[in-house]
Amino acid sequence: MSTMVPVLLSLLLVVGPAVPQDTQNKPYSLSFLYTGVSRPKAGIPSFQATGFLNDQAFLHYDSKSGTAEPLGPWKQVDGMVNWEDESQLQQARQDIFMETLKDVMGYYRDRGNHTFKGTFGCEIRNDSYCGAFWKYAYDGRDYIEFNTEIPAWIPLQPEALNTKVKWETEGSVQASKNYLENECPDMLRSYLQYSRPFLDRQDPPSVSITSHVTLGLIRTLKCLASNFYPQPISLYWTQGDSVVETDSWGEGPISENGTYQSWVLLKILSLDKGPYSCHVQHSSLAQPLILTWNESQ
Template sequence: MSTMVPVLMSLLLLMGLANTQYGRYSLSFHYIGVSRPKEGYPSFQVTGYLNDLAFLHYDSESQVAEPLGPWTQVKGMVDWENETQLQMARENTFMETLKDIIGYFQDGGDHTLQGKFGCELQDNNYCGAFWTYIYNGQEYIKFIREIPAWFPRQTKAVFTKVKWESEGSVQAAKAYLEQECPQMLRNYLQYSKTFLDRQDAPSVSFTSQEGPGNIKTLKCIAYNFYPGPVSMYWTQEDYPLETDEWGDIILKEDGTYHSWVTVKVPSSDIGPYFCHVQHSSLAQTLTVLWNEGQESGAETAS
């Protein structure tokens, strides 16, 4: 029994690694620091993302790194005590950088620094990474792996480039993006593919609004779907209608998406009008009939 357990664990690990072979996945971290935070808001916070889903949060108020969403139920993926210590150290470095940049500009007032970095895997192979800083809403400096070097995007960022490169950050950043980050992502995928690969079919609802000139706007809303890519359009019977507006595909707090599409039609025309939704969770296009007065109803893909 004692020799069988390690063998089984090895097989399970290999199976987990094998499951990461196909698909495109990303790991990224978004940092934000503010020089004068409003009361009740942290001066520093970070959110970690696997693909588009937030799995980690830390801020200067709680000073605790914590799992988010379905990852609150996952055990063993992250050593949260170690992660807390790591984020505390990064907080100190990040806020010191913000202080330095404010000094370079010699400007008082409220200032914000954002840092975004991460990597991607395609079929378990490293396929890209990024690292950039944004100061007061404008890109400040970014890392170019191919050189490698920090590339200033604002004049004052030359001071940051000189400071960081004199401290040896170029090789450290390159090694993180090309080695440490991809390996971390591979490890996380052993625990996370169930969430990242899921397919949630869209539900559909309608609204309508009378406008000037005897024109009516029909809106078809798709919601509660995952992943994000979706295609929507209207037809009158079998004839496609010109789209008035497309809504952005927006990620909600519950980890699903919603979007919408509208058309303008004569107020006197009762149709029939159909909304069509195409999504990876559906074996075929979801087609839903709009009826006058149906706005409170909804259809769910089967």
């Protein structure tokens, strides 16, 4: 079996720092998630790969289509990736990744349905390398990871010692370190030439308040912020000048258009007339956004 490391090395895509003055210190990352399943259900690919620039998915490949395709706003970008070449590259990596899954199953003497995942990426800040990671998991348990300082592959399960010996015998250590610390950041800088407008954007939240009464006794107020980017946001309730302790909060996964949503819930007696105010703070807002609820709403 060919070594898995050089294949995955070139899989990494990296993201670098922003050009605008107010984002000079912002870190940018490129990462990949690979997933292989030994016995996938009908209609489910046995292998999938997704590439991320920061938290934005920009590339997808799976064994069912055999094609690497851009995602989100990168569908409109020309010249960043040669998608025909990328498809061929991902097909080759798929073969090696799935071979490795078979090897790992052999080390555990396992048959049946098993899952192998690989996550790896690097980060730059101020145009300089500032970190990287590379690890694998088998059936949801950490299996092996790369340490750039030693450098070496570190087994996280007894069976992973077999993988360490195999990969290091094949000369993967220096290749892995060089990719994470040199090739990966260079690739990141290249992608940033096309991607900064998407990664540095500021999309303000749309905010709404809903009210729902349960059993005629308790009213639940929900303050929902949606369609915002980047992800960090602060939501809280006040009554008068005092912050009110909330019952729960939540946030949704990134949407198809690359934005987020978040909410905070407040439970009060149904006879309580308020008013209560929801405060929203986000980097896209020059000042906090405040929406007020009272019984007449």
